[in-house]
Amino acid sequence: MASATTPDDSDDPVTVLTFDLEDDRYCVRADAVASVFGVADDESMATADDPWNAGSVSVGRERVRVVDLPRAFASSARTTARVAEPKLLVFRVTDVDDAYYGWLVDDVDITRTIQPSDLEPTRMGGHMPHVKGHLEIDGEDVIWLDEQAIHG
Template sequence: MGSASNDGGTDEPITVLTFDLEETRYCVRAESVASVLSVTDDDPLAAADDPWDAGTLSAAGERVRVVDLPRVFGSSFRTAARVDDPKLLVFSVTDDDGRYYGWLVDDVDVTRRVRAASLEVPAMTTTHVKGRLEIDGDDVVWLDERTIHS
């Protein structure tokens, strides 16, 4: 498939980290995630005007710029029905201000090994989704962290 060229043109296994937003399972390259943190108070993030830049949190002495994925990819009423214990995926890249990127998600699962050739490219043109694949019988949306951070 043409999508394999995005991953070096080979069909080597790739490790992805799966996570949930509402009823949908997503994944991202595991190697791009530096850590997973619990968020005890996400009220300031939920009140932010722009879910793509929902604010900055401090974690382990580092600043993390948060993308509020439940508001970006979830339903419009999501802020009223947020989960009690959201997680923050902290990526190993920083923005121009030295802040790490972080994605607020509902829950984080485990890493899985997948093959790039199993990725089905999206039917519609989208910059944030690499495609869909099946992992353990579940339909999983593979997000492209590079385009979300740009």
């Protein structure tokens, strides 16, 4: 497993896809994402008992198991404000039941190319194993998520 300061085996440039959850910006390796869809009705996911397993949706002929990231990452002390039309990041990997993994997010931006050596450890340290670290992209602090850790 790669360390927080060097998430990849080399320092070759990596393309990441940036996205938003409330006021925070995140990214994930772009090559891990198969597609991005708009979600017209997220009510069943928004009310699921477990945001880490917020149900599934059909995309074409494929089933996508959804993680409701705005709720999963929100502290229990604050209410998560829902956006009108969230986006669903669908990843290239599937679970044991051949369902794709998907993350419900507030908004998706564009891809950016970054240097893995720019990644710094987060202040949270080992408390958030799904976070590789953070870096600055276009003047904004961006948290790099480890999709493999989130998918389990």
